[in-house]
Amino acid sequence: xxxxxxxxxxxxxxxxxxxxxxxxxxxxxxxxxxxxxxxxxxxxxxxxxxxxxxxxxxxxxxxxxxxxxxxxxxxxxxxxxxxxxxxxxxxxxxxxxxxxxxxxxx
Amino acid sequence: xxxxxxxxxxxxxxxxxxxxxxxxxxxxxxxxxxxxxxxxxxxxxxxxxxxxxxxxxxxxxxxxxxxxxxxxxxxxxxxxxxxxxxxxxxxxxxxxxxxxxxxxxxxxxxxxxxxxxx
Numbered sequence: 593x594x595x596x597x598x599x600x601x602x603x604x605x606x607x608x609x610x611x612x613x614x615x616x617x618x619x620x621x622x623x624x625x626x627x628x629x630x631x632x633x634x635x636x637x638x639x640x641x642x643x644x645x646x647x648x649x650x651x652x653x654x655x656x657x658x659x660x661x662x663x664x665x666x667x668x669x670x671x672x673x674x675x676x677x678x679x680x681x682x683x684x685x686x687x688x689x690x691x692x693x694x695x696x697x698x
Numbered sequence: 699x700x701x702x703x704x705x706x707x708x709x710x711x712x713x714x715x716x717x718x719x720x721x722x723x724x725x726x727x728x729x730x731x732x733x734x735x736x737x738x739x740x741x742x743x744x745x746x747x748x749x750x751x752x753x754x755x756x757x758x759x760x761x762x763x764x765x766x767x768x769x770x771x772x773x774x775x776x777x778x779x780x781x782x783x784x785x786x787x788x789x790x791x792x793x794x795x796x797x798x799x800x801x802x803x804x805x806x807x808x809x810x811x812x813x814x815x816x
Binding site: 681 | 733742743744747757761793795801803804806807808
């Protein structure tokens with residue numbers, strides 16, 4: 593299985609901050625990477641797929657970069673509704689696997 | 699509007715069987731893969747497997763193969779996740795999600811909470 597490692601596991605930030613979350617794959621996954629946002633008590637929401645393609649309806653302050661083994665999710669200016677946990681997921685090969693999550697908190 | 703509506707919360711005893719459901723609407727059910735994801739209390743997301751409702755082609759995560767059964771009934775646009783003998787460790791929230799191809803979970807159900815306790 594491909595292991596996905598996210599860092600940091602949590603980050604403290606304020607509204608307006610630029611926040612960067614890293615995700616590393618245990619082997620080359622090309623651009624087969626997605627990012628999800630999950631708020632407490634809610635289902636996850638797809639933000640980005642194909643490493644950098646913004647899902648329809650997702651604000652442009654979210655962006656994704658990277659390929660191969662190293663990827664980044666950036667929130668350019670943190671908004672109050674962005675406090676949540678973020679997960680990366682690889683889709684290069686089955687079984688699909690998720691990172692452990694990064695909690696963005698105040 | 700694409701919607702996935704899951705069956706309600708369940709409380710079961712160890713050893714009991716269970717089948718939870720996920721009904722899709724607002725799109726052609728047989729054209730898109732459906733995946734299942736587990737989230738144990740306070741933990742992260744775990745991919746369990748996917749099914750293509752048109753032909754019931756199914757792929758499981760090795761971590762879940764043999765432990766659960768994923769199925770679908772295209773006549774009623776519903777996918778299922780089934781256990782024959784529940785364990786306390788199956789206590790979790792279970793989400794279904796419609797995939798983009800077989801890769802990305804674009805539309806999610808609201809989740810079904812399964813509690814297994816004696």
